[in-house]
Amino acid sequence: MQGLAVMGxxxxxxxxxxxxxxxxxxxxARAGEKLELRHxxxxxxxxxxAYSDKFTTDFNDILNDPEVTVVxxxxxxxxxxxxxxxxxxxxGKHVVTSNKxxxxxxxxxxxxxxxxxxxxxxFEASVGGGIPILRPMHQCLSANTFTEILGILxxxxxxxxxxxxxxxxAFDEALALAQQLGYAERNPSADVDxxxxxxxxxxxxxxxxxxxxxxxxxxxxxxxxxTATDVAFAKVHNCVIKLxxxxxxxxxxxxxxxxxxxxxPGTSPLSMVDDVFNAIMVRGNATGDVMFYGKGAGKLPxxxxxxxxxxxxxxxxxxRKAIDWTDGATDYVADCKTEEMAVYVHAKAANIETAxxxxxxxxxxxxALDYADAPAQEIAFIAPKAPVGETLEKLKSLSMxxxxxNVFWVCE
Amino acid sequence: MQGLAVMGxxxxxxxxxxxxxxxxxxxxARAGEKLELRHxxxxxxxxxxAYSDKFTTDFNDILNDPEVTVVxxxxxxxxxxxxxxxxxxxxGKHVVTSNKxxxxxxxxxxxxxxxxxxxxxxFEASVGGGIPILRPMHQCLSANTFTEILGILxxxxxxxxxxxxxxxxAFDEALALAQQLGYAERNPSADVDxxxxxxxxxxxxxxxxxxxxxxxxxxxxxxxxxTATDVAFAKVHNCVIKLxxxxxxxxxxxxxxxxxxxxxPGTSPLSMVDDVFNAIMVRGNATGDVMFYGKGAGKLPxxxxxxxxxxxxxxxxxxRKAIDWTDGATDYVADCKTEEMAVYVHAKAANIETAxxxxxxxxxxxxALDYADAPAQEIAFIAPKAPVGETLEKLKSLSMxxxxxNVFWVCE
Numbered sequence: 001m002q003g004l005a006v007m008g009x010x011x012x013x014x015x016x017x018x019x020x021x022x023x024x025x026x027x028x029a030r031a032g033e034k035l036e037l038r039h040x041x042x043x044x045x046x047x048x049x050a051y052s053d054k055f056t057t058d059f060n061d062i063l064n065d066p067e068v069t070v071v072x073x074x075x076x077x078x079x080x081x082x083x084x085x086x087x088x089x090x091x092g093k094h095v096v097t098s099n100k101x102x103x104x105x106x107x108x109x110x111x112x113x114x115x116x117x118x119x120x121x122x123f124e125a126s127v128g129g130g131i132p133i134l135r136p137m138h139q140c141l142s143a144n145t146f147t148e149i150l151g152i153l154x155x156x157x158x159x160x161x162x163x164x165x166x167x168x169x170a171f172d173e174a175l176a177l178a179q180q181l182g183y184a185e186r187n188p189s190a191d192v193d194x195x196x197x198x199x200x201x202x203x204x205x206x207x208x209x210x211x212x213x214x215x216x217x218x219x220x221x222x223x224x225x226x227t228a229t230d231v232a233f234a235k236v237h238n239c240v241i242k243l244x245x246x247x248x249x250x251x252x253x254x255x256x257x258x259x260x261x262x263x264x265p266g267t268s269p270l271s272m273v274d275d276v277f278n279a280i281m282v283r284g285n286a287t288g289d290v291m292f293y294g295k296g297a298g299k300l301p302x303x304x305x306x307x308x309x310x311x312x313x314x315x316x317x318x319x320r321k322a323i324d325w326t327d328g329a330t331d332y333v334a335d336c337k338t339e340e341m342a343v344y345v346h347a348k349a350a351n352i353e354t355a356x357x358x359x360x361x362x363x364x365x366x367x368a369l370d371y372a373d374a375p376a377q378e379i380a381f382i383a384p385k386a387p388v389g390e391t392l393e394k395l396k397s398l399s400m401x402x403x404x405x406n407v408f409w410v411c412e
Numbered sequence: 413m414q415g416l417a418v419m420g421x422x423x424x425x426x427x428x429x430x431x432x433x434x435x436x437x438x439x440x441a442r443a444g445e446k447l448e449l450r451h452x453x454x455x456x457x458x459x460x461x462a463y464s465d466k467f468t469t470d471f472n473d474i475l476n477d478p479e480v481t482v483v484x485x486x487x488x489x490x491x492x493x494x495x496x497x498x499x500x501x502x503x504g505k506h507v508v509t510s511n512k513x514x515x516x517x518x519x520x521x522x523x524x525x526x527x528x529x530x531x532x533x534x535f536e537a538s539v540g541g542g543i544p545i546l547r548p549m550h551q552c553l554s555a556n557t558f559t560e561i562l563g564i565l566x567x568x569x570x571x572x573x574x575x576x577x578x579x580x581x582a583f584d585e586a587l588a589l590a591q592q593l594g595y596a597e598r599n600p601s602a603d604v605d606x607x608x609x610x611x612x613x614x615x616x617x618x619x620x621x622x623x624x625x626x627x628x629x630x631x632x633x634x635x636x637x638x639t640a641t642d643v644a645f646a647k648v649h650n651c652v653i654k655l656x657x658x659x660x661x662x663x664x665x666x667x668x669x670x671x672x673x674x675x676x677p678g679t680s681p682l683s684m685v686d687d688v689f690n691a692i693m694v695r696g697n698a699t700g701d702v703m704f705y706g707k708g709a710g711k712l713p714x715x716x717x718x719x720x721x722x723x724x725x726x727x728x729x730x731x732r733k734a735i736d737w738t739d740g741a742t743d744y745v746a747d748c749k750t751e752e753m754a755v756y757v758h759a760k761a762a763n764i765e766t767a768x769x770x771x772x773x774x775x776x777x778x779x780a781l782d783y784a785d786a787p788a789q790e791i792a793f794i795a796p797k798a799p800v801g802e803t804l805e806k807l808k809s810l811s812m813x814x815x816x817x818n819v820f821w822v823c824e
Contacts, residue, residue: 019555019698030554032734130699132548139547142442143431143719269705272684286431286716287542290706293681294699304698307555319731322444 001034002314003067007059007084008075009042012098012125015303016072016310017051027307031314038068041075059084063091070313072306073097082106089113089121094313098125098306104199108212108327120320122309127153127200128278130301131294132308134207137282138323144284146208148248150411153200155276155296156184156191157223157243162274164231165240171226183276193222194243194259201245204280205257209249211328213257219336221260230346230406233380236369237344237410239263240271244411254334263344263410269293270411337389342410345395346380347402355379355401362394382410413446414726415479419496420487421454421467424510424537427715428484428722429463439719443726450480453487471496475503482725484718485509494518501525501533506725510537510718516611520624520739532732534721539565539612540690542713543706544720546619549694550735556696558620560660562823565612567688567708568596568603569635569655574686576643577652583638595688605634606655606671613657616692617669621661623740625669631748633672642673642758642818645792648781649756649822651675652683656823666746675756675822681705682823749801754822757807758792759814767791767813774806794822 006016020027020037028035039062040054059080062068071088073095075081081102088095090113097103103110103123114121124134128151137146152158156178163174175192178184190196198220205213223243234241244262249255264271269291273279278296283289295301312321349355359366359381366381374380379402383391388409395404418428432439432449440447451474452466471492474480483500485507487493493514500507502525509515514522515535526533536546540563549558564570568590575586587604590596602608610632617625635655646653656674661667676683681703685691690708695701707713724733761767771778771793778793786792791814795803800821807816 023555023557023698026557027555030734130696131702132544132551132553135551136544136548139544139720139724141544141716141720142723143435143439143716145435145438269681269684269689272681277681284542284716286435286712288707288710288713290543290704292702292704294702298700300698301700304553304555304696308551308553311554312551315734322442322727 001036002031002069002317003036003038003065004310005039005041005062005068005071006037007041007062007071007073009040009044009046010074011299012302012306013040013042013074015299016074016306019300019303019307027311031311033314035314038065063087068093069317070094070096070310072310073099073102074306075099076101078102078105085110086113089117089119092117092119094120094317096122096306096309096313098123098302100126100196100199100203104202104215107203107206108325111324114320115324118320120313120316122313122321122323123203124309125302125305127203128280128292128294129296129298130304131278131280131292131296132305133280133292134203136292137207141282141284141287141290144286146249146282147285148283149204149208149246149280150270151201151204151245151280152242152270152273152278153197153245153280153296154191154243155278156188157197158273158278159183159276160192160223161242164226164228166274168228170228171224192224194220197243197245198259201247201257201259204245205247205255206325208247209255210325211332212325213255213328213333217257217333219258219260223261225406226261229375229378232371232374233346233369234263234344236371237263237367237382238266239410240266241408242270250334252334254332256334256336256339258336261408263408265411268411337387337392339388340385341388342385343383343388343391344380344408344410345383345404346378346406347404348377349379349402350377352377352379358398358401362398378405413448414443414481414729415448415450415477416722417451417453417474417480417483418449419453419474419483419485421452421456421458422486422488423711424714424718425452425454425486427711428486428718431712431715431719439723443723445726447726450477475499480505481729482506482508482722484722485511485514486718487511488513490514490517497522498525501529501531504529504531506532506729508534508718508721508725510535510714512538512608512611512615516614516627519615519618520737523736526732527736530732532725532728534724534733534735535615536721537714537717539615540692540704540706541708541710542716543690543692543704543708545692545704546615548704549619553694553696553699553702556698558661558694559697560695561616561620561658561692562682563613563616563657563692564654564682564685564690565609565657565692565708566603566655567690568600569609570685570690571595571688572604572635573654576638576640578686580640582640583636604636606632609655609657610671613659613669613671616657617659617667618737620659621667622737623744624737625667625740625745629669629745631670631672635673637818638673641787641790644783644786645758645781646675646756648783649675649779649794650678651822652678653820654682662746664746666744668746668748668751670748673820675820677823680823749799749804751800752797753800754797755795755800755803756792756820756822757795757816758790758818759816760789761791761814762789764791770810770813774810790817
């Protein structure tokens with residue numbers, strides 16, 4: 001018999017408890033022993049629930065209960081989650097979390113604490129919700145070197161982009177719809193400015209390459225500047241625009257890690273990941289392209305990943321799983337301007353003919369994009385693959401001819 | 413230090429050895445100890461290889477080498493693979509295989525032998541090649557009940573279907589191209605008649621629902637009868653035709669398990685899985701739809717799955733992983749005629765108007781499909797969702813009006 005506790009009874013936390021009681025028989029069969037939910041930590045009271053007697057407002061009830069061996073942290077945020085998780089690991093309890101903010105900010109440190117105390121710290125639910133991604137990356141793909149990881153990591157922004165692409169909505173209109181449907185917060189910044197996706201690509205990069213990447217090190221751009229015109233120009237190039245978290249190991253030993261809108265070719269399976277779905281494309285030197293697709297958020301999908309981790313903690317309670325990465329150096333993340341990419345440029349141009357003459361002089365030759373109702377005095381083109389910093393310098397040299405509106409990378 | 417052996421030095425076997433030497437450092441880091449390749453079993457000699465001294469033609473060299481703890485079986489076929497694998501497990505050695513024929517025919521028995529001797533028997537590479545699917549299903553999704561599994565499980569047939577759908581090729585033409593490119597064998601029956609996909613859905617169904625499903629129990633239909641006309645009619649219904657392995661647990665406790673061409677809606681991510689790629693859609697009661705996508709075959713993708721299993725065997729050499737299913741009863745697989753599905757019917761009709769009058773009388777109302785260049789005296793329609801057996805009976809009752817050419821299930 002193993003005792004369990006759940007910290008936080010919000011959307012995910014209540015889902016964890018619901019799922020535990022719903023599938024208890026098969027969960028215990030997988031775990032190989034009986035399980036008992038002993039405490040649910042929340043400041044609120046839930047007198048009407050069948051398990052209302054499990055609630056506590058005192059963290060110490062969990063920390064000091066010797067029967068509790070596995071704890072799920074599903075409160076979110078850094079405080080007090082960080083202190084609680086650290087104390088539990090130090091007390092020799094296994095911890096599972098869905099808290100991407102916590103893992104992106106403190107992953108290396110908490111993994112080291114877990115290792116020191118010979119317990120598991122697992123966080124499958126922190127990336128891709130119910131999509132199995134961290135464990136397959138760590139295990140099944142362990143005979144691979146990851147050449148690149150590209151992910152649609154945020155369902156809210158993907159819903160907005162889908163509405164802009166499929167129904168021609170403007171950004172504001174699509175955001176309002178997402179808010180109305182409960183997909184976006186009233187303050188949507190964490191989603192639309194890319195911070196949520198940033199935390200997730202940090203976790204993926206840290207796991208893939210073994211050193212912690214911190215959110216502050218990642219060049220992060222959201223989707224707020226994307227216009228219906230960009231969507232239409234991208235379509236001419238047979239691409240869709242998606243918010244992409246991307247990471248790649250350079251030969252230098254530094255890691256590229258960015259979050260930004262990117263043009264994705266219509267031939268890529270990422271291009272048809274729509275609505276609130278997420279997908280992560282993992283490119284390996286042996287496997288080639290492997291993609292994981294599913295709901296990146298939501299009560300039961302996320303809860304199922306948390307519960308699966310709890311089961312795995314029970315199974316591996318005596319021989320911890322060797323998930324591990326070390327702290328990264330301050331200069332571990334490469335300057336993204338050194339990355340070689342083709343670049344989409346959408347710009348104002350007073351005189352389109354003169355502009356293209358100069359553009360083609362500077363870039364050699366570019367692919368001009370145009371469509372029937374394109375706004376007057378606006379152009380878009382694809383600058384050829386080159387270090388992004390050089391392309392940006394070239395654009396500066398064209399400041400007499402064009403005034404860039406949006407500049408996005410083009411994915412291969 | 414753990415000793416390894418590889419049985420079979422064909423496409424996959426040579427890939428396993430290549431990958432082992434290529435990524436040896438990271439493989440040993442994951443395994444947690446040094447690894448030595450001690451034997452490669454093959455009847456042929458390879459004097460020019462750097463590891464030519466490892467070759468043997470005598471299975472006993474592996475069986476009787478006490479240093480060998482993990483063996484990869486990548487010979488394929490049932491004989492002698494079955495005898496070899498069983499003997500190795502009985503001798504207390506961990507075995508990894510990519511051999512879908514072996515697992516589909518003997519999985520329950522070999523898992524029982526492995527359990528009895530407290531060793532691992534792993535076969536991630538047997539389904540989906542380099543796509544991690546069995547382990548994520550078993551572990552990450554362990555808090556789920558699988559409501560349905562749908563897979564594009566054979567790259568050769570998917571390449572042929574892609575050419576028929578995207579380039580309007582006829583079946584024979586697409587098959588000839590696949591043979592020319594080395595994707596299809598000169599005798600393509602195992603692929604185009606669905607036997608390969610059948611073995612894979614048997615493995616998925618056995619793992620998902622805990623009891624062995626044998627290939628002979630599965631209603632299996634290949635792609636040889638699909639015509640360009642079917643592809644065009646399906647398009648009118650906004651669908652593509654794919655060869656689908658499908659399994660679902662009935663409330664009765666029996667399992668549905670089939671391989672057949674199915675109409676897949678254009679809105680499903682399965683619809684855009686093209687060329688030799690595979691994808692498996694796993695539907696869970698908690699996760700919703702989760703899809704795994706990648707190359708289902710090929711030297712290095714498959715080898716990477718084999719090597720990952722070998723690493724996992726080393727990591728779990730003292731505490732075997734609890735992958736397990738039991739033998740199924742002879743009546744465990746349900747009659748597929750009881751399954752409720754919408755059905756696509758493509759038929760000859762001497763008098764189209766009369767035919768539709770009768771069809772609509774019998775079925776209530778059907779959705780008629782038509783396109784500009786459709787062959788004269790041929791019709792296609794979607795019969796409403798109902799037990800398939802009833803639909804087939806109704807079609808029989810229409811034998812004076814229509815002569816069915818193809819009848820396919822429509823996926824939801």
